[in-house]
Amino acid sequence: MSKKQALDYLLNPSSIAIVGVSKDFTSISGKPLKNLLHHKFTGEIYPVNPKYDEIGGLTCYPSLLDIPGEVDVALIAVSSKRMMQILDQCKEKGVHHLVLFGSGFAEVGEEGAALQKEVLEKAKQSGIHILGPNCVGLLNVKKAIPMGFATSFETVAGFKSGPVGFASQSGAVGFSLFGMAQEENIGFSYVVNTGNQMDIHSIDCIEYMLEDVDTKVVAGYLEGIPDGELLIKLSSVSKENDKPVILLKSGRSELGQQAALSHTASLTGSDETFRAVAKQYGFIIVNDLDDMIDAMKIFSTGKRAKGNRVVTISNSGAAGIVMADYSEELGLEMVQLSERTAQKVKELIPSYGSALNPIDVTAQALKEQHILTETLELLIHDPDVDAIVFQTTFGGELGLKICEKIIEIDAKTTKPIIVTITGTEELTGEGRLALQNAGVPVYATSYKTMVALKHLVDFSLFSTRTKTEELGAYSNGNIGNPAGVWTEVKVKETLSKLGIRVPQGKVFANKEQLQQHKNELKYPVVCKVLSDEILHKTDAGGVKVNIKNGDELAAAYDGIMQAVTAYNPSARIEGVLAEEMIEGDAIELFVGIKDDPQFGSLIVCGLGGIFIEVLKDASIRKAPVNRLEAKEMLMELKGYPLLEGIRGSAKKDINKLIDTLVKVSEFAFHANGKIAEMDINPLWVFEDGYGVAALDGVIVWKEKDRVTQANR
Amino acid sequence: MSKKQALDYLLNPSSIAIVGVSKDFTSISGKPLKNLLHHKFTGEIYPVNPKYDEIGGLTCYPSLLDIPGEVDVALIAVSSKRMMQILDQCKEKGVHHLVLFGSGFAEVGEEGAALQKEVLEKAKQSGIHILGPNCVGLLNVKKAIPMGFATSFETVAGFKSGPVGFASQSGAVGFSLFGMAQEENIGFSYVVNTGNQMDIHSIDCIEYMLEDVDTKVVAGYLEGIPDGELLIKLSSVSKENDKPVILLKSGRSELGQQAALSHTASLTGSDETFRAVAKQYGFIIVNDLDDMIDAMKIFSTGKRAKGNRVVTISNSGAAGIVMADYSEELGLEMVQLSERTAQKVKELIPSYGSALNPIDVTAQALKEQHILTETLELLIHDPDVDAIVFQTTFGGELGLKICEKIIEIDAKTTKPIIVTITGTEELTGEGRLALQNAGVPVYATSYKTMVALKHLVDFSLFSTRTKTEELGAYSNGNIGNPAGVWTEVKVKETLSKLGIRVPQGKVFANKEQLQQHKNELKYPVVCKVLSDEILHKTDAGGVKVNIKNGDELAAAYDGIMQAVTAYNPSARIEGVLAEEMIEGDAIELFVGIKDDPQFGSLIVCGLGGIFIEVLKDASIRKAPVNRLEAKEMLMELKGYPLLEGIRGSAKKDINKLIDTLVKVSEFAFHANGKIAEMDINPLWVFEDGYGVAALDGVIVWKEKDRVTQANR
Missing domain, CATH: 3.40.50.261 (Succinyl-CoA synthetase domains)
Known part of the structure; x- marks a missing residue:
C-alpha cells in the first residue's frame, strides 16, 4: 500500500485502538481517548491495557489480539522498548496503520536510531505504515477525529473545518499554529504531525493533501526536506490543481541546523538553496508563524x-x-x-x-x-x-x-x-x-x-505561468557512464558539442608532436600545461599567452615544462594545449553545477571578481532551467547592471548567456545525477551580438574511476 | 512661553472650553464633550455654542467671552473660516492653549496653507500655542483626560496608565495603535496627535516626554521630521535620562512621499538618511505598528x-x-x-x-x-x-x-x-x-x-556607550566665509591643513612660469589642467601622467593646452597643476559631505568602481563622527572585506582612513552648515601603515559668489 493510501486510512478511520491507554486523562496516554470521547467519535474505540477492564465507559482489552472487530488505526502509547512486540501483534491482528507517540528513537542517539531502523524494517515486511514516532498525532477536522494528545484538541469551541491542509514536523509548533489559525476563523481539512517521520513524512502529507478534494490550500512546517525530488514533483500538482503550497522551514541558521540534528534527527539543507529552488517551483515561502497564518487566510478565499x-x-x-x-x-x-x-x-x-x-x-x-x-x-x-x-x-x-x-x-x-x-x-x-x-x-x-x-x-x-517542459540541444545526447575528473580539454569538447563556444585548440602530447604540427595553428595562441595534478596552472608557470608563431610556441613549450617540473617534479604531465587567444570587451562569469543532497543537480552562476569573492553573489536554480528562469537568475545578481551596460559601457550578450545557462542545465539534467561538480570559469560574455566563450572548465563525476581517468 | 510649557498646560488642564460643541454626541464636535463626561473629568468644562443654553447637564455659553472662569485649554471644533475670529476671542479671554480639530488648512492646498500661516502668525503675536489643526486631539492617560474625538477615547474598559508617552502625526494611526497597545496591557502617560503641526510638532512632544517624570519610554509616529536638529539634540537627553525613543516613520517610498505631501503637507526626507542618522543617535527604528507595540512592551519593563x-x-x-x-x-x-x-x-x-x-x-x-x-x-x-x-x-x-x-x-x-x-x-x-x-x-x-x-x-x-564629544584636529580652524566653488588646488590645501596627505604639487599659471620653475619639481609628476569650466579633465585631454623631467613637462603643457582649447574654446584656464605621481597598492574610496535639509551636514563614504556605480553602496552619518562611528561606517560597506584584505591581498590602512573620516567630518561640522557639497574622490587607501592620499576634491559652498571665485 502506498503512503498516500495509508494516509487516507489514517485520516479516515472507522475504528481506532489505543494501545497503552491510561485512566489518567491528563497524561499523554490518557488524552487520546479523552479527546476522541470529547469530540464524540462515531466509530469504534478500543482501549488496550491489561491493567483495566473498562475506561471511560468502554471495554478495555488486554491486548490488540483480544479486540473483537477490525482496527483501522492503532494509536501506540507504549514505551519504545515494547515496540517490536507490538508490531508482531499488529501483524497478527492485521492492523496496518499506526501512530507512534513515544520518544526514545532516532532523536536520542545511536541506540534509538538503531531501534527506529529495526522497527521500520519490520513494519515494511509486515505491510504496516507508521506515523511518528515522537509525534503528538493527527486530526481530521471535517469529521472531528482527533488522534493524539495535542493541547488544541481540547478546545471547547469545536473545530472549524475548511480548505487548509497542514503537515508539521513539529507537534508543538504545528498544533499551536493550528489553534491560533482557528481562532482567526481559518478552516482546516487535516492537520498531521510527522515527528521523527521514520516512514510517512511531511512531503508525503503534502502530496496527499494536494490530491484531496476537500483541501484547497496546503501548508507545511518543515525542519528538513525528507524528499526533495518528491517536493519538486509536487510543484506541477500544485499548479495543475491550482493549490498553493505554503512552507515554513526552520533550521536556517548554522546553529539552528545543529539544533535540528539533535532534535528530530533530520538533516536541514542550505537555506539559500531551499529558498531559491522553492521559489523556482512556485512554493510560497513564509518567514514565521504569523506570516503562515496570514497566508493561509488569504489563500482560503480561493481568489x-x-x-x-x-x-x-x-x-x-x-x-x-x-x-x-x-x-x-x-x-x-x-x-x-x-x-x-x-x-x-x-x-x-x-x-x-x-x-x-x-x-x-x-x-x-x-x-x-x-x-x-x-x-x-x-x-x-x-x-x-x-x-x-x-x-x-x-x-x-x-x-x-x-x-x-x-x-x-x-x-x-x-x-x-x-x-x-x-x-x-x-x-x-x-x-x-x-x-x-x-x-x-x-x-x-x-x-x-x-x-x-x-x-x-x-x-x-x-x-x-507556462513552464517550457521541452528540453533542448542536448536532449539526445548520451553521456554514457563517465567517472573521475574531466579536465579542460575534455570539458571544452563537451561544451563545444553543446554549441557553447570554446577557444579552438590542439593538444600536443610531446615536443615532437608540437614541432610537427605547430604551423597548423592560427596565431596568436595561448599555451597551457595539461595535468590533473596541477590545479593552479598560472601559479605553476604553466601558462604562456600571446604566442605569435611556431618558434615562440616551441620556446613556450620548453619554458612551461621547466617551470612545472620545478613546481611539482612528480606531476604526471599529459601534454600542452595550444589554443586560440580570445580577446574582446568581456565580463567574466562562472557557471557551475552542484549536486545537492535534497534537490539533485543545481545550476549556479555569478559574476567573477569581487562579486563572488567579496559579495558572495550567486544565483541558484534546480536544473534544468528554461530561458525565462535563466533570465531571472541573471536579474537576481547584484552585478546584473553590468550585463545591461552601465555608464556608457556596452550591453553584453545576455541572450547568448541565457542560451548557455539553459544548455549547461540541460546537460546536467541528462547526466541524471552523475555530476558531483562542474565549473565553467571563466565564461566570457562579450558585447551584444558577439556571444560568449568558455575559457576553462572542469567536471568532477560522482563515480570515482582512477583507471578510466588515467587512460583518457 | 515655550512649546514645552504649553504642552504641560495642554496635557494638564483644570478647565476646558469646547468651542463649537454639538448636541449630537456621535459627531466630531459632540464627541469631545461626551468623552470628558464619560471619563468623569474633574475640572471645569465650558461648552460654547450660541445655539444652546445647556448640553449634557452643563451650562453652554454663547462665546468664549461669556465663560465666567479661566480657560486653560480651548478645544476648537468650528470651521476653518471662523478661526481668525476665534483667535481674537482667545486673546481677549486670555486663553493660551488651543487644540484645532478642523481641516481646511495646509492639507487642502494653497488657500488653506495661506490661512494656516495667517492663523499661526496671529497666534504667535497673541502668545497662543496651538495643537493641530487637522488633529483628533490628545490624552492625559494618568488623569484620564481625553481631549478630542479619537474612537479609542470611547473605551468602556478605562485607560491603563503607565510609562509610555506617544506622539503621532496621524490621528487615525496613532490612536488605533494606542488602543491596540492598551489591549495588550501596555500603560501610557500621554498620547498626543499633532496633525498639521503648524506650531507644536511631534519632536516637541518627544522633547516634553523625555523630560517628564511619568514617562519612561517615548514613542513617535512621524510622517516627516519637522525639526531634525532638535531630534538630534534629544538623543543626549534620551541617553542621559535612559529613556528610549522608538520611532516609526512612514513616507519611505517615493510614492509614499508623494502621498505625504498631499496629506499633511509635510516633507518626508530620504529614508536612507533618516535610518542612518537615527541609528547613529541611538533611536530605535521600527518597521510597522506591530513592531512598535512589541517595542513599547519590552521597554515598559524598564530593564x-x-x-x-x-x-x-x-x-x-x-x-x-x-x-x-x-x-x-x-x-x-x-x-x-x-x-x-x-x-x-x-x-x-x-x-x-x-x-x-x-x-x-x-x-x-x-x-x-x-x-x-x-x-x-x-x-x-x-x-x-x-x-x-x-x-x-x-x-x-x-x-x-x-x-x-x-x-x-x-x-x-x-x-x-x-x-x-x-x-x-x-x-x-x-x-x-x-x-x-x-x-x-x-x-x-x-x-x-x-x-x-x-x-x-x-x-x-x-x-x-561613551560618545567622544571632543573634536580634534580642526577644532581651532577658522574657515571664514567661503563662497562659490573650491576646486582641486584649494581643496588639497585645505585637506593638507587637516593633516590629510595630498600629492605635493605646484601650480603654473602660464608657460613662462613653468619654464622658470620646472626643475624645482621631483619627478615623475602628473600634469592637470586647472579650470572650473572643465569638469571632466581626462575626457578633455587635460591630464598627462608619468612625466619624467622638465622637458616632458613643457611638452605636456603644450599638449594639454591644445587639447582643452579644442574641447572647449571659451573655457577660462587658470593654469596647470604639476604634482607628485603617487603609486602603490591602493583601494579607491570617495568621501563626501552632503547638506541635508533635515539633519545638516552628513558625511558619506564608499568604495569606488562598481561598489558605487552598480551597487550604490555608501555609508551615511551626521557629521561629526568619532573614531568608533567612522569604523562602523566602514564596516557597513559591502566592500569592507577589501579593506580588511581578502584572498592574500594585504590589509589596507583602515586606521588612517578612520582618521580621515573623522577629520573631514569635523571640518564639515565647523563649517557650520556652510558647505553645500564636498567630494574627495578618489581617496586612495594604501596598505596598512602606508596611509591614505586624496587625489582630487571639490567643495561647493552654499553661498554663491562668482566674484570671489573668479578672483581666488
Missing part, C-alpha cells in the same frame, strides 16, 4: 490576482502612505489609475480626499457609505486593477456597516479584496468577525496585509 | 540588557531551532554556555533534552516545574548571559503555573526575561494576562520576541 497591480483605499491619508511604502518594498505595483477611473472616483469623494492611488475616501465615507461602495464598484470593474486593499481604523456600528458592504461587494467579484482594520478588539472585533465569517481576509496592520497579498500575487502568477 | 548574549529555553526542540535562526538573522548572539552552567543544566533536565543553548527542558518541565525554575535561576546568575528567552506552547492550568513561576523569578532579577507563548487565546490567555499584569513581556511568536529583544539590546548598548 487569485491576475497581476501585481494594487489599489489601496483608506479613510486616512497616513494609512495610504504606509501602504505605498510597503508595496514598493515588497514589489507590488501601486498602479496609476486610468484617467477614466480617476475622474469617476474624484466625482465620488470629497474634495479634500485623494482620487489618486492610494485613494483617500476620507472619514466622510463612513457616514455616506455609498462613497466607499461606489469606489469599490468602480475598481472591481477596472481591468487594470488586480487587487484592492481597503484600510480603516473605524469600528463600532459604522465600522460594522462598512464591513457588511464590503462583504456584499466581495461576493460579487473574483477580484481579491483585502481589508486592514487597525483598532482595538473592543471597537473593531465585530466587523472583523463578520469579515472572517464571510471569508474576506482581514488583517490588523497594513504590513501584514501587503505581505499576504504578495504571497497571493506570487502564486497567482506562478499558476498561470 | 536593560548588558549585551547581546541570549539564552533561549523551551520545552520543544523545534522552537529552539527557530529562535536560533532568528537570533542569527538579527545579530543576537546565542551564547555558548560556560561549562559550569551547562553541566548544572544537564543535571536538571531529562537526558533527551538539550543543555546546550538553545536549551530544551522538554515537556517534563511542565510537570516538574522546578526543572524550569532552577534552570532560570542558574541563568539569571550567570554573568555571561545578558537576556533569557523562554518559549512554550503550553497553556491551561500547568501553563498558568509556569507563568507564575516566571513572574516570581523575573521580580528577583534586573536581567530581562522575555516569554513567547505560542497558542490559542482559549488555552494560553490566562497565563499571558498574568505575565502582562506583572510587566513580563510576552509575545505570540518567536520572531516578534527576538525583534523586540534586539531593540532592547540596541538601546541598552547605546545608552552605555
Whole structure:
C-alpha cells in the first residue's frame, strides 16, 4: 500500500485502538481517548491495557489480539522498548496503520536510531505504515477525529473545518499554529504531525493533501526536506490543481541546523538553496508563524490576482502612505489609475480626499457609505486593477456597516479584496468577525496585509505561468557512464558539442608532436600545461599567452615544462594545449553545477571578481532551467547592471548567456545525477551580438574511476 | 512661553472650553464633550455654542467671552473660516492653549496653507500655542483626560496608565495603535496627535516626554521630521535620562512621499538618511505598528540588557531551532554556555533534552516545574548571559503555573526575561494576562520576541556607550566665509591643513612660469589642467601622467593646452597643476559631505568602481563622527572585506582612513552648515601603515559668489 493510501486510512478511520491507554486523562496516554470521547467519535474505540477492564465507559482489552472487530488505526502509547512486540501483534491482528507517540528513537542517539531502523524494517515486511514516532498525532477536522494528545484538541469551541491542509514536523509548533489559525476563523481539512517521520513524512502529507478534494490550500512546517525530488514533483500538482503550497522551514541558521540534528534527527539543507529552488517551483515561502497564518487566510478565499497591480483605499491619508511604502518594498505595483477611473472616483469623494492611488475616501465615507461602495464598484470593474486593499481604523456600528458592504461587494467579484482594520478588539472585533465569517481576509496592520497579498500575487502568477517542459540541444545526447575528473580539454569538447563556444585548440602530447604540427595553428595562441595534478596552472608557470608563431610556441613549450617540473617534479604531465587567444570587451562569469543532497543537480552562476569573492553573489536554480528562469537568475545578481551596460559601457550578450545557462542545465539534467561538480570559469560574455566563450572548465563525476581517468 | 510649557498646560488642564460643541454626541464636535463626561473629568468644562443654553447637564455659553472662569485649554471644533475670529476671542479671554480639530488648512492646498500661516502668525503675536489643526486631539492617560474625538477615547474598559508617552502625526494611526497597545496591557502617560503641526510638532512632544517624570519610554509616529536638529539634540537627553525613543516613520517610498505631501503637507526626507542618522543617535527604528507595540512592551519593563548574549529555553526542540535562526538573522548572539552552567543544566533536565543553548527542558518541565525554575535561576546568575528567552506552547492550568513561576523569578532579577507563548487565546490567555499584569513581556511568536529583544539590546548598548564629544584636529580652524566653488588646488590645501596627505604639487599659471620653475619639481609628476569650466579633465585631454623631467613637462603643457582649447574654446584656464605621481597598492574610496535639509551636514563614504556605480553602496552619518562611528561606517560597506584584505591581498590602512573620516567630518561640522557639497574622490587607501592620499576634491559652498571665485 502506498503512503498516500495509508494516509487516507489514517485520516479516515472507522475504528481506532489505543494501545497503552491510561485512566489518567491528563497524561499523554490518557488524552487520546479523552479527546476522541470529547469530540464524540462515531466509530469504534478500543482501549488496550491489561491493567483495566473498562475506561471511560468502554471495554478495555488486554491486548490488540483480544479486540473483537477490525482496527483501522492503532494509536501506540507504549514505551519504545515494547515496540517490536507490538508490531508482531499488529501483524497478527492485521492492523496496518499506526501512530507512534513515544520518544526514545532516532532523536536520542545511536541506540534509538538503531531501534527506529529495526522497527521500520519490520513494519515494511509486515505491510504496516507508521506515523511518528515522537509525534503528538493527527486530526481530521471535517469529521472531528482527533488522534493524539495535542493541547488544541481540547478546545471547547469545536473545530472549524475548511480548505487548509497542514503537515508539521513539529507537534508543538504545528498544533499551536493550528489553534491560533482557528481562532482567526481559518478552516482546516487535516492537520498531521510527522515527528521523527521514520516512514510517512511531511512531503508525503503534502502530496496527499494536494490530491484531496476537500483541501484547497496546503501548508507545511518543515525542519528538513525528507524528499526533495518528491517536493519538486509536487510543484506541477500544485499548479495543475491550482493549490498553493505554503512552507515554513526552520533550521536556517548554522546553529539552528545543529539544533535540528539533535532534535528530530533530520538533516536541514542550505537555506539559500531551499529558498531559491522553492521559489523556482512556485512554493510560497513564509518567514514565521504569523506570516503562515496570514497566508493561509488569504489563500482560503480561493481568489487569485491576475497581476501585481494594487489599489489601496483608506479613510486616512497616513494609512495610504504606509501602504505605498510597503508595496514598493515588497514589489507590488501601486498602479496609476486610468484617467477614466480617476475622474469617476474624484466625482465620488470629497474634495479634500485623494482620487489618486492610494485613494483617500476620507472619514466622510463612513457616514455616506455609498462613497466607499461606489469606489469599490468602480475598481472591481477596472481591468487594470488586480487587487484592492481597503484600510480603516473605524469600528463600532459604522465600522460594522462598512464591513457588511464590503462583504456584499466581495461576493460579487473574483477580484481579491483585502481589508486592514487597525483598532482595538473592543471597537473593531465585530466587523472583523463578520469579515472572517464571510471569508474576506482581514488583517490588523497594513504590513501584514501587503505581505499576504504578495504571497497571493506570487502564486497567482506562478499558476498561470507556462513552464517550457521541452528540453533542448542536448536532449539526445548520451553521456554514457563517465567517472573521475574531466579536465579542460575534455570539458571544452563537451561544451563545444553543446554549441557553447570554446577557444579552438590542439593538444600536443610531446615536443615532437608540437614541432610537427605547430604551423597548423592560427596565431596568436595561448599555451597551457595539461595535468590533473596541477590545479593552479598560472601559479605553476604553466601558462604562456600571446604566442605569435611556431618558434615562440616551441620556446613556450620548453619554458612551461621547466617551470612545472620545478613546481611539482612528480606531476604526471599529459601534454600542452595550444589554443586560440580570445580577446574582446568581456565580463567574466562562472557557471557551475552542484549536486545537492535534497534537490539533485543545481545550476549556479555569478559574476567573477569581487562579486563572488567579496559579495558572495550567486544565483541558484534546480536544473534544468528554461530561458525565462535563466533570465531571472541573471536579474537576481547584484552585478546584473553590468550585463545591461552601465555608464556608457556596452550591453553584453545576455541572450547568448541565457542560451548557455539553459544548455549547461540541460546537460546536467541528462547526466541524471552523475555530476558531483562542474565549473565553467571563466565564461566570457562579450558585447551584444558577439556571444560568449568558455575559457576553462572542469567536471568532477560522482563515480570515482582512477583507471578510466588515467587512460583518457 | 515655550512649546514645552504649553504642552504641560495642554496635557494638564483644570478647565476646558469646547468651542463649537454639538448636541449630537456621535459627531466630531459632540464627541469631545461626551468623552470628558464619560471619563468623569474633574475640572471645569465650558461648552460654547450660541445655539444652546445647556448640553449634557452643563451650562453652554454663547462665546468664549461669556465663560465666567479661566480657560486653560480651548478645544476648537468650528470651521476653518471662523478661526481668525476665534483667535481674537482667545486673546481677549486670555486663553493660551488651543487644540484645532478642523481641516481646511495646509492639507487642502494653497488657500488653506495661506490661512494656516495667517492663523499661526496671529497666534504667535497673541502668545497662543496651538495643537493641530487637522488633529483628533490628545490624552492625559494618568488623569484620564481625553481631549478630542479619537474612537479609542470611547473605551468602556478605562485607560491603563503607565510609562509610555506617544506622539503621532496621524490621528487615525496613532490612536488605533494606542488602543491596540492598551489591549495588550501596555500603560501610557500621554498620547498626543499633532496633525498639521503648524506650531507644536511631534519632536516637541518627544522633547516634553523625555523630560517628564511619568514617562519612561517615548514613542513617535512621524510622517516627516519637522525639526531634525532638535531630534538630534534629544538623543543626549534620551541617553542621559535612559529613556528610549522608538520611532516609526512612514513616507519611505517615493510614492509614499508623494502621498505625504498631499496629506499633511509635510516633507518626508530620504529614508536612507533618516535610518542612518537615527541609528547613529541611538533611536530605535521600527518597521510597522506591530513592531512598535512589541517595542513599547519590552521597554515598559524598564530593564536593560548588558549585551547581546541570549539564552533561549523551551520545552520543544523545534522552537529552539527557530529562535536560533532568528537570533542569527538579527545579530543576537546565542551564547555558548560556560561549562559550569551547562553541566548544572544537564543535571536538571531529562537526558533527551538539550543543555546546550538553545536549551530544551522538554515537556517534563511542565510537570516538574522546578526543572524550569532552577534552570532560570542558574541563568539569571550567570554573568555571561545578558537576556533569557523562554518559549512554550503550553497553556491551561500547568501553563498558568509556569507563568507564575516566571513572574516570581523575573521580580528577583534586573536581567530581562522575555516569554513567547505560542497558542490559542482559549488555552494560553490566562497565563499571558498574568505575565502582562506583572510587566513580563510576552509575545505570540518567536520572531516578534527576538525583534523586540534586539531593540532592547540596541538601546541598552547605546545608552552605555561613551560618545567622544571632543573634536580634534580642526577644532581651532577658522574657515571664514567661503563662497562659490573650491576646486582641486584649494581643496588639497585645505585637506593638507587637516593633516590629510595630498600629492605635493605646484601650480603654473602660464608657460613662462613653468619654464622658470620646472626643475624645482621631483619627478615623475602628473600634469592637470586647472579650470572650473572643465569638469571632466581626462575626457578633455587635460591630464598627462608619468612625466619624467622638465622637458616632458613643457611638452605636456603644450599638449594639454591644445587639447582643452579644442574641447572647449571659451573655457577660462587658470593654469596647470604639476604634482607628485603617487603609486602603490591602493583601494579607491570617495568621501563626501552632503547638506541635508533635515539633519545638516552628513558625511558619506564608499568604495569606488562598481561598489558605487552598480551597487550604490555608501555609508551615511551626521557629521561629526568619532573614531568608533567612522569604523562602523566602514564596516557597513559591502566592500569592507577589501579593506580588511581578502584572498592574500594585504590589509589596507583602515586606521588612517578612520582618521580621515573623522577629520573631514569635523571640518564639515565647523563649517557650520556652510558647505553645500564636498567630494574627495578618489581617496586612495594604501596598505596598512602606508596611509591614505586624496587625489582630487571639490567643495561647493552654499553661498554663491562668482566674484570671489573668479578672483581666488
